[in-house]
Amino acid sequence: MNESRVTIDEDDRYSRLKLIGWWDQDRLRESRVLVVGAGALGNEVLKNLALVGIGHITLIDFDVIENSNLSRSVLYRADDRGKPKADVAAHAVRDLNPDVSITSINGNVLTQIGLGLVRSMDLVIGCLDNREARLWVNRMCWKVCTPWIDGGIQEINGVAKVFLPPDGACYECGMTEMDYQLIQLRYSCPLLKREDLLQGKVPTAPTIASIIGGLQVQEALKLLHGIPTDHGSAMVFNGAANQFYKSGYQHREDCLSHETYEPIIESALNHQHSLADVAASLASHDAGAIESLQLDRDLVVSLDCGRCQTSHDVMRTRPEVSMNESVCQTCQEPMAPNMLHVIDVDGPLADQPLANAGVPDNDILQLTTTAGDTLFLQLSPHR
Numbered sequence: 001m002n003e004s005r006v007t008i009d010e011d012d013r014y015s016r017l018k019l020i021g022w023w024d025q026d027r028l029r030e031s032r033v034l035v036v037g038a039g040a041l042g043n044e045v046l047k048n049l050a051l052v053g054i055g056h057i058t059l060i061d062f063d064v065i066e067n068s069n070l071s072r073s074v075l076y077r078a079d080d081r082g083k084p085k086a087d088v089a090a091h092a093v094r095d096l097n098p099d100v101s102i103t104s105i106n107g108n109v110l111t112q113i114g115l116g117l118v119r120s121m122d123l124v125i126g127c128l129d130n131r132e133a134r135l136w137v138n139r140m141c142w143k144v145c146t147p148w149i150d151g152g153i154q155e156i157n158g159v160a161k162v163f164l165p166p167d168g169a170c171y172e173c174g175m176t177e178m179d180y181q182l183i184q185l186r187y188s189c190p191l192l193k194r195e196d197l198l199q200g201k202v203p204t205a206p207t208i209a210s211i212i213g214g215l216q217v218q219e220a221l222k223l224l225h226g227i228p229t230d231h232g233s234a235m236v237f238n239g240a241a242n243q244f245y246k247s248g249y250q251h252r253e254d255c256l257s258h259e260t261y262e263p264i265i266e267s268a269l270n271h272q273h274s275l276a277d278v279a280a281s282l283a284s285h286d287a288g289a290i291e292s293l294q295l296d297r298d299l300v301v302s303l304d305c306g307r308c309q310t311s312h313d314v315m316r317t318r319p320e321v322s323m324n325e326s327v328c329q330t331c332q333e334p335m336a337p338n339m340l341h342v343i344d345v346d347g348p349l350a351d352q353p354l355a356n357a358g359v360p361d362n363d364i365l366q367l368t369t370t371a372g373d374t375l376f377l378q379l380s381p382h383r
């Protein structure tokens with residue numbers, strides 16, 4: 001036996017964890033993890049992150065708690081029905097472990113998470129039930145090189161995937177034609193979201209949520225400790241046959257997710273400032289004058305009726321506009337969205353707050369200069 005002994009402090013809630021040779025509680029206390037989704041999988045992931053003492057968690061979910069969640073979500077109680085999942089889950093995490101600081105965002109990951117927030121994270125854990133949101137998280141993580149761990153469950157089967165941008169295959173590299181079609185299905189012509197399609201109604205047992213959620217957090221622990229992990233591949237668990245296998249993805253040269261934002265300039269301005277403010281702040285920058293802002297999210301400026309020529313102002317991003325509201329009140333015909341992807345410095349929106357054009361808090365702007373160069377400018381948090 002070695003002479004050196006580990007002293008066990010029985011007052012330390014982490015004393016058993018610290019007996020694991022490579023365990024570094026200080027590292028975990030300093031860690032920042034974004035959890036996307038607080039359904040069955042998100043509950044298991046959050047429970048584990050709380051138990052091991054991850055210091056800083058940000059959680060986003062747009063849903064409220066329903067009866068059907070109670071059979072699969074350890075953090076929810078019957079009294080919580082009707083309350084936002086993000087807020088209730090955050091409260092339960094604080095109750096489980098007061099050492100954890102958790103921020104809840106009751107909102108949509110497609111529209112309310114700025115790239116600066118993703119960049120500030122050590123990793124992102126996806127607990128999602130649809131491909132569209134996974135693809136969005138994948139692209140955000142690639143842009144700012146933040147590792148992410150995806151999880152998916154159905155009935156008693158599940159899959160976990162680790163991605164380490166900018167290296168190796170990404171989530172989109174593993175997408176099939178069928179996956180793209182399933183995403184498109186939710187956007188009928190004229191490109192607005194259909195409300196009538198079932199979402200998040202995948203049948204799942206709480207047992208597979210425990211297995212996959214456990215696997216996701218275990219991979220997270222390895223990443224946070226610098227222990228090598230398999231990445232760019234799927235870890236698949238077939239619950240009926242008790243088969244566990246790994247399936248590698250090929251890095252696809254034509255994949256659209258591999259764009260990275262660098263170098264990133266940090267700005268004291270926030271999304272309540274305007275593009276004109278941003279351009280003025282960069283006037284002395286040697287990269288040249290700013291010409292325009294490339295929007296990450298298509299902005300629906302208005303809905304226009306081709307039949308009776310009426311037009312409604314909208315000014316919301318495409319994921320925030322549903323098919324239901326695109327029916328003309330005057331003639332009942334479907335209206336066409338008038339969309340904007342670029343804001344010009346000398347255009348009509350240049351003096352408005354960036355938030356009005358759908359730029360979320362703490363986002364990173366993609367700016368084009370008059371010389372044709374691209375600048376990446378990170379806005380400061382506003383709230």
Ligand SMILES: [Zn+2]
Nearest residue numbers: 170172173255
């Ligand atoms: Zn890819």
Ligand SMILES: [Zn+2]
Nearest residue numbers: 305308328331
């Ligand atoms: Zn009309």
